[in-house]
Amino acid sequence: MSEAVASERPVKPRRNPLAYVVAAVVVWWTWFAAGQVGFRWSTFVDVWTNPLWEKFWPVPWDWVLDRSNVIDPLIETFQIAIVATVIGCGLALPAAFAMSRLTTPNGPTYWISRIFMSVVRAVPDLFWAKILVTAIGIGAFAGAWALSIFSFAVMVKLFSETIDGADAGPLEAARAAGSRHVPAVKTGVLPTVLPSYVAYALYVFELNIRASIVLGLVGAGGIGRVVEAQRSFFRFDRILGILVLVFIVVFVIEQISVALRRRLV
Amino acid sequence: MTATLPPESTPGSAPEPASGRPDRPLGPRLTRIGLFALVAVAFVWGFTGLDASIERLRTAPGDAWQIIRLMWPPDFATEIDRGVIGKVLESVYIAWVGTVIAATLSLPLAFLASNNISPSFIRLPIRQLFNVIRAVPELIVAVVLLGVVPLGPWAGALAIGLHSIGTLGKLASEEIESADHGPVEAVEACGGTWVSRVRWGVLPQVMPSITSYWLFRFEINVRASAVLGMIGAGGVGSELIAQLNFRNFPEVGAVLIITIAVVVFIDTVSSAIRKRIIAGGSAGEPSRTAELFRDLLGRRAARV
Structure with missing residues (x-):
């Protein structure tokens, strides 16, 4: 009995399946919007070597x-x-x-x-x-x-x-x-x-x-x-x-x- | 009982029984008059710098009204041919990407800027960083960025992202500082590390408000990105500038109406979502989405 109590862990509440749908939609929308504005990782590197900084x-x-x-x-x-x-x-x-x-x-x-x-x-x-x-x-x-x-x-x-x-x-x-x-x-x-x-x-x-x-x-x-x-x-x-x-x-x-x-x- | 009272307190013996109303205290009134005078002087001084002659003051409202009249009826057909819908959407994309950039960068910084999480030698510099960022308008950020990043929507998104870090970081760190300390102590008592304290003790408490700040910032950023187009950073602003410069007022009217419609739509949806996030709901309750849609659709009915 006491063993059972000790090992008993509170059950993790189940996540609402809708949360995954919402997360997927948000990620997709972000990815899509990023594509539309021309998101480029390389900008974060290139920007530092731009000669215009000297100005x-x-x-x-x-x-x-x-x-x-x-x-x-x-x-x-x-x-x-x-x-x-x-x-x-x-x-x-x-x-x-x-x-x-x-x-x-x-x-x-x-x-x-x-x-x-x-x-x-x-x-x-x-x-x-x-x-x-x-x-x-x-x-x-x-x-x-x-x-x-x-x-x-x-x-x-x-x-x-x-x-x-x-x-x-x-x-x-x-x-x-x-x-x-x-x-x-x-x-x-x-x-x-x-x-x-x-x-x-x-x-x-x-x-x-x-x-x-x-x-x-x-x-x-x-x-x-x-x-x-x-x-x-x-x-x-x-x-x-x-x-x-x-x-x-x-x-x-x-x-x-x-x-x-x-x-x- | 009444006989033991001093005579002054009996109603009949007051020196001026007729004036039933107490005098207004003089001090607050003087302060108020002083403040009014200060504002008035500042206003007059401000006006002297506006090259506003009587003549201009008189004709300006008429001129402004004339422009509004010229915009009617709006010319939607030409504008839709010119792809204004795509440009408005581009503004929305810019705002979204900028908000996402700001959100991802500001969240860790906000934790580092909170007095219950991080030591003062890290906290104070980051706070000052937020202040510095907030003090520079996104248009100015864009002006600088357009010098070093190629002209276009991506530069606009970066400018919005950089500027929003300041506000989002400040709001988020205020939220974190007011979080309940109990869960943090509980994690600590279980032997949790610094990371688990933050992840399980603080984050679940603050995420709803912080997410709603992000959405609110997105609403603001939609307007900001529309403006950014005016200096060549993509979006609907460039179209407005072009049509205004050519004095095509019916087209300007159409651009304005479409912009207003999109902004009001986004505001309405986003504020309904924010309301749901803050109000919450118990886990597993199936009607949350249904209520969200009811909020969205039935707001007008609910208000009356």
């Missing part, structure tokens, strides 16, 4: 740190990001309330805003930038527009989900006391979600800083314009210098923003 070094720091070459476009990048964040997040505040089940004024508003937002969000940010550059001309102005649209979309999504999770009690209390819709939302829901709003706004600002770096690649202003120009001259050493500078700035901003967000939430 990355040495970095011409005096060129990079020159005011008109890099610093001014970098400042422009910031200006785009700030304007886009303020406009996008400002407009997102009422829109997010319309898009949450808890605070939406009525059904049609809810559905129209939801469908509209998912369409806006489905278009990549640089597509917006390129279309707006075509529409209203090359420059930072179009870039700020495009980023405003995109940060609006991101912010509405994040913030409306927060509102969904807010406590319905104060809102019910305000309604029971006879309040109309807007004051009820303002006093019942807004105070509880405002810290998350500020935290998300900072997060969107971080996203915008990153996005505004690449806007210039499609002619929408900022530091990307310099990167694009130097790329066409094959001045990869200058690009590397710009990247190092951008990295430092982005890193510092992100640390500040993360610290602020941690305090808020």
